Amino acid sequence: MAIYQPDSWSEDHSPQPSMSGYYPLEVVRDDEHPGPSAPREDPSPLSRSPGQKRKRECSTDSENEELEEELVGPEPKDxxxxxxxxxxxxxxxxxxxxxxxxxxxxxxxxxxxxxxxRNFLAWDKNLRVSDKYLLAMVIAYFSRAGLFSWQYRRIHFFIALYLANDMEEDSQTPKKNIFSFLYGESRSQRPLFHKLRYQFVQSMGWRTRVSREECEEIQAYDPDLWVWGRDRTLLPYSSRHCGGPRSST
Structure with missing residues (x-):
């Protein structure tokens, strides 16, 4: 069976595409002179009439402008x-x-x-679990969970508040206080709570960090809402647990 051999001349001299996918453009100028072995079709530049030379230059400039506009695109408007x-x-x-x-x-x-x-917020008199910043984080978590508004229930409030304390408080006491209020000394419901908490965080895409700036924006939406008055800095020093959540970037 005969084996096809590609023509060596066509393989060596065929134009190769550049890195951008376009073949290199060959530019011919009037002031270039061919080498000794290349024949010249017009040995004398004076043999061309001025009109022909001007026509060729105008045609070349027009083609270059069209090609440049096609590759680069129109200039952005001011x-x-x-x-x-x-x-x-x-x-x-x-x-x-x-x-x-x-x-x-x-x-x-x-x-x-x-x-x-309501009873929980009244029970937390020292605002160790539910000051205004931690409550603002609850709204932020609601916005990230992606649930419909009618799907949110009481348990989601406490899950979001638990997450807020887990993110911003160094002590485990606030989270224990939530369990103590909800379930007393019983531990039977805690595994279910943690399962729901995991699902809630997963629905948020694990985005649990809330900045202080975002908390203040949330509070500014309805500044007269009564829970925004739960400010730890207004309590006597002996009743404060900390000055609020840490500012995050």
Missing amino acids: IWVVESLRGLKTRLKKQRVSSVLPEHHRVFTRLLEDPVI
Whole structure:
């Protein structure tokens, strides 16, 4: 059986694609002179009429401009920004868009009417488990869990508050206080609580860090909500546990 051998000339001299995928462009200028072995079709540049030379240059320039526009694309248009207005400088500030929706605030406000949650907040007089920053983190977690507003129940409030204390408090006492209030001395319900907590964190994509700035933005949505008055710094020094959650970046 005959074996096909590619032509050596076509393999050596065929144009090879560049790294960008385009074949290299061959540019011919009028001031270049071919080598001794290359024949010249027009030995005298004076034999061309000025009109022919000008026509060729114009055609080349037009083709190059079209090719450059095709490869590079159109130039970006200028964007005008107001620098000043009647001599007063206008300063623009980049503002972060909060991921917390109004529905998450409404869910939180609805759960505050739950009698068990009300009793819990009244029981935590020293705000060791439920100060305003930890409660703001509950709303942040609601926004990240991705549940429908009607799906949130009392247990989700305590799970989110447990996570907030786990993230911001160095002591295990606040988390034990949540169990003590919910289940007393019984430990039978704790495995189920931790199972639900794991599922809740997983639904958040393990994003449990909440910055102090985000907590303050959450509180500013409805600054007159009564739970935002739960400020540890306003308590007597002997009743404080700490000054609030640590600021995170």
